[in-house]
Every structure is written in structure tokens, then in C-alpha cells.
Amino acid sequence: MSNPEAITAIADFAEELALRAGELIKHEREQNTLRTDYKQQSELVTHADVMADEMITGAIRERFPNHRILSEETMPDLSQAEHLDTPLWIIDPIDGTVNYAYGHPQVAISIAYAEQGRVQAGVVHAPFSGETFRATRGTGAALNGNPIKHSGATLPRDSLFATGFPYTKDSLEPLVNRLEAMIHQCRDLRRIGSAALDICWVACGRLDIYYENVSPWDFAAARLIALEAGATAGHFSEVPAGYPADLWGRDILISAPAVWETVRDILRKASGYE
Ligand code: IPD
Ligand code: CA
Ligand code: CA
Ligand code: CA
Numbered sequence: 704m705s706n707p708e709a710i711t712a713i714a715d716f717a718e719e720l721a722l723r724a725g726e727l728i729k730h731e732r733e734q735n736t737l738r739t740d741y742k743q744q745s746e747l748v749t750h751a752d753v754m755a756d757e758m759i760t761g762a763i764r765e766r767f768p769n770h771r772i773l774s775e776e777t778m779p780d781l782s783q784a785e786h787l788d789t790p791l792w793i794i795d796p797i798d799g800t801v802n803y804a805y806g807h808p809q810v811a812i813s814i815a816y817a818e819q820g821r822v823q824a825g826v827v828h829a830p831f832s833g834e835t836f837r838a839t840r841g842t843g844a845a846l847n848g849n850p851i852k853h854s855g856a857t858l859p860r861d862s863l864f865a866t867g868f869p870y871t872k873d874s875l876e877p878l879v880n881r882l883e884a885m886i887h888q889c890r891d892l893r894r895i896g897s898a899a900l901d902i903c904w905v906a907c908g909r910l911d912i913y914y915e916n917v918s919p920w921d922f923a924a925a926r927l928i929a930l931e932a933g934a935t936a937g938h939f940s941e942v943p944a945g946y947p948a949d950l951w952g953r954d955i956l957i958s959a960p961a962v963w964e965t966v967r968d969i970l971r972k973a974s975g976y977e
Contacts, residue, residue, distance in 0.1 A: 704818055707842070714824040714839050717814040720762055724755040724812045725830030728797055732806070739804055746870040747800050752776050755796035755812065763792050775920045784820070784919055784950040791817045793950070795920035798827075799897030808832055813899040815923035820947030825924030827899045836903040836928045844931035846907055853934040854908035856959040859885075859966060862911035864958075865893045865901040869916065877974050881914070884973035885966075899925040905957050906932035912958040912966055914939065919950040926957065935963040939970040 705713070731737065731751035738750040756776035763772055767790070773783040774794035783791060795813040797803050803810045808831035816824040827836040836851070838844035844851050856862045864885055868878065886892055893910065895901055898917045902925035904910040915921075926936050926949065940954040954974075956967055971977050 705823070707839070710816075710823050710839050713816050714826065714837060716766065717816060717824060717826040718828070718835060718837060720759050721812040721814050721826045721828035721835065722830075723762075724759055724796060725828050727751070727758060728755050728803065728810070728812070729830050732803065737804060744871055747804055748776065749797070749800060749804055751803070752797045752800055756794065759794050759796060759812075759814065760792075763794075767792075773919060775918070779918075779920075781919070784947060787820045787947070791820075793817065793822075793919050793923040795899060798899040798921060799895075802896040807896065809895050809897050809900055811897050811899045811903075813920060813924045815927065817923070817947070817949060820949060822923050822927045822949045825927040827903050827925050827928060829897075829900060836906065836925070838928040838931035840927060840931070842931070844906055844928045846903075851907040851928075851932045853905060853929070853932050853959045854911050855961070856911035857961040859888045859912075859962055859969070860890060862889050862959070862962055862966075863891050863893060864889050864912035864914070864966075865895055865904070865910050866913065867894060867896070867898055867901070867915045867917070880975075881970055881973045884969050885912075885914075888969055898922055902926060902929050902957050905929050905934050905959070912956075912962060914954070914956045914966070914970060916954060917952040919952055922952060922955060923950060926955075929957050933960065934958060935960045937963070937967070939967045939974070940976055 799810040898921040906929040
């Protein structure tokens with residue numbers, strides 16, 4: 704395991720890349736010439752997603768040629784997460800592509816760094832709001848350099864929750880059941896459109912609860928940020944034995960600690976897990 708100084712240097716590098724990617728995607732959107740495409744069925748991708756991915760992964764490869772990379776647009780090989788022997792970078796060049804294409808501000812670049820399947824450093828940069836969330840394991844989480852903490856919510860009925868919906872809409876029933884249960888038992892719902900920002904917003908208390916099924920690049924950095932801000936992060940179904948929990952995206956639940964278990968039970972029941 705790298706020493707704390709080496710992890711700080713890695714977080715500095717990740718932050719530098721996230722800021723550079725932020726400038727790049729802002730510039731591309733300002734040109735009003737965004738080229739969009741469909742990856743599958745209804746998942747949108749723009750040329751800026753690919754440009755930012757190439758820039759970030761290229762810079763990592765140059766500096767750390769022996770590290771592995773898992774990135775949404777150019778290296779989406781999920782089996783990389785199972786190689787615990789080599790350091791792994793997990794990249795989402797634009798989290799919130801639909802927001803990005805529609806001119807909304809809730810867009811982030813997410814960069815995480817893991818050793819032996821555990822995320823050690825995470826940066827989530829939101830270029831349109833000028834906010835950078837950052838954490839290294841064991842040292843707390845910050846927003847633009849200022850320490851952050853979860854909301855301290857104690858009851859679901861006083862909690863604002865966020866979730867998201869998959870691009871493929873073939874099995875909506877469990878999702879709708881969970882939503883119905885949560886809407887009845889919580890204060891209100893937000894569908895912001897960037898999983899990384901949803902989680903960072905739980906970390907800084909703008910939201911109380913987040914749950915979803917997502918990919919490692921959506922949450923790897925933000926999950927560490929939430930944990931370091933004192934939030935509770937886990938899953939409301941079992942993580943397969945041997946798979947790194949830091950990178951398992953199914954049935955993720957991240958919230959203020961005091962509501963976590965109650966919400967887990969609500970989601971398990973609504974999902975038919977018990
Ligand atoms: C998506 C966003 C969205 C979430 C989806 C993700 P993308 O990522 O994080 O909030 O609901 O599940 O796929 O495709 O914009 O990088
Ligand atoms: Ca995507
Ligand atoms: Ca994403
Ligand atoms: Ca993305």
C-alpha cells in the first residue's frame with residue numbers, strides 16, 4: 704500500500720486532470736457544436752465524453768504505465784476491478800451526459816484511485832458550478848478545500864433522497880416499487896442526473912439519502928468522499944463474495960448514518976429481498 708504522501712500526490716494529480724477535463728468539456732459545450740450519438744438503445748454519448756476520457760486516460764498511462772484503468776468511454780472492461788494486484792484508476796469523464804447535452808449545470812468529472820480493490824483517493828469536479836469534492840482515505844473530505852460533513856438526518860420522513868434510473872428500461876418493476884416505498888416514507892425526491900454529484904451532495908448535507916444501481920465509474924470516487932464525510936455507504940443486497948465492495952455498483956445505499964439501516968430495510972422489502 705502506498706504511503707500517505709504518495710496518495711496525496713496521486714489525489715493532486717487526479718484533481719489536476721479533473722480540472723483540465725472540466726475546462727475541456729466546458730469549452731466544447733460553449734462551441735454549440737456538440738456531436739451526440741447513442742451507445743446502446745437510449746444511452747447518449749457526446750464527442751466531449753470521448754475527448755475527456757482520452758485526455759485523462761492518456762495522462763494516467765503516461766505517468767503510471769503499469770497501472771490499470773477502468774473508464775466509461777475508452778476502457779469499460781469491468782473485469783479490471785477484479786485484478787487486486789495492480790493499482791486501478793476508475794474514470795467517468797462526464798457523469799451526467801444527458802445534463803451536459805441539454806445545457807444543465809449538474810455535470811461532473813469523476814476520478815478514483817484504488818489499491819487492492821480499496822479506493823484510496825477520489826476527486827469529483829463539477830465544472831459548471833466550480834465545485835471540487837476531494838478525499839483521501841483516512842483524512843476526511845473537502846469541498847473546494849473546506850471540510851464537509853453529512854447532514855445528520857435522523858428520520859426518513861425528514862430526509863431528502865436522490866436516485867437515478869437506468870438507460871435500459873426493461874425491468875422497471877423493482878425500481879418503481881422502491882420509488883413508491885421511498886416517496887411515501889421520505890420528505891421528497893430529487894433526480895439530479897449525476898450519480899457522482901448525488902453522492903457528493905449526501906457527503907456535504909445537501910441530500911440525506913442516495914440509492915441506485917450504477918457502474919464503478921459513477922460512484923467510486925464519490926463513495927470515498929461520502930465515507931470520509933462521515934456518511935454510511937453500503938449495499939441493500941449482498942455483494943458477491945470476493946468482489947471489492949468499493950467497486951460493486953448494484954443496490955448501493957449511501958446516507959446519513961442514523962437513517963441508513965431503516966432505509967436499507969425499506970429498500971430490501973420493496974425489492975422483494977425478504
Ligand atoms: C449516469 C448518471 C445518472 C445515473 C445513471 C448513470 P452518465 O451516468 O450518473 O445520474 O442515474 O445511472 O449512468 O451516463 O451520465 O455518465
Ligand atoms: Ca454514460
Ligand atoms: Ca456516469
Ligand atoms: Ca459518463
